[in-house]
Amino acid sequence: MRVKGRIISKGVAEGEAIVSRRKFSFLGDVDVDSGIVVAEDSDICGESIAGKIFVFPTGRGSTVGTYVLLRMKKKGTAPKAIINVETEPIIAVGAIIAEIPLMDKLEGDPFKIIKSGNRVKVDAINGWVEVHGD
Numbered sequence: 001m002r003v004k005g006r007i008i009s010k011g012v013a014e015g016e017a018i019v020s021r022r023k024f025s026f027l028g029d030v031d032v033d034s035g036i037v038v039a040e041d042s043d044i045c046g047e048s049i050a051g052k053i054f055v056f057p058t059g060r061g062s063t064v065g066t067y068v069l070l071r072m073k074k075k076g077t078a079p080k081a082i083i084n085v086e087t088e089p090i091i092a093v094g095a096i097i098a099e100i101p102l103m104d105k106l107e108g109d110p111f112k113i114i115k116s117g118n119r120v121k122v123d124a125i126n127g128w129v130e131v132h133g134d
Contacts, residue, residue, distance in 0.1 A: 002130045003107045005083075008092050011101035013081035014121040017114050017131075018052045020044045023060035026068040026094060035077035044116075053120040054079035055110050059091040069094030081122035083110055083129060103129060 020043055024030075029039035035050025050072075059065065069091075072078035081101040084091065095102035101124035106113065114120060119132040 001113065002128050003113060004128050005103040005106040007103055007124045007127050008084075008087050009082075009095035009100060009102035010124050011081070011099060012121070012123050012125060013053065013101045014119070015051060015053050015080045017116055017118045017120045018044060018047060018049055018054055018079075019111065019114055019116045020054075020056040021111060022056065023058055024054075024056045025060045025062055026065035026072070026091075027062040030068075030072070032068060032071055032075065032077060035072065035079075049079045050077040052079050053081045053083065053114075053122060055083045055114050055120075057085045059084075059088045061090070063090055065090050066094035066097065069100070070098045073098035073100060081120075081124070083114070083120075083122065085110060103127070 035048045037044050084104040087104040101122045121130040
């Protein structure tokens, strides 16, 4: 299945999806050195977002999160790409400076289209997301 969306940060990435239905902050919700989600209130606590296509609704605060995402990219623990329902500025700027493909406002509800474990390709150059597997 292929759906169109809005491009926030350009690039192309493909990999396994990890989906959270909760807002996310790169400051405090994730261990920078491992990419493992440490926020106890997260529905993916204990799971790694490193090297995955990270799907979550939107960010939740702290401008420092922008730089945390950049640090994760440099350490190799960042997600390959991000898909949001609606991206807020902190996540947008972080993805742009870290050169992580980011899209939002997909034609359909990403939580109905994408499940954790699906193979997903994010083409944030041409403006589409492709999902494989159920």
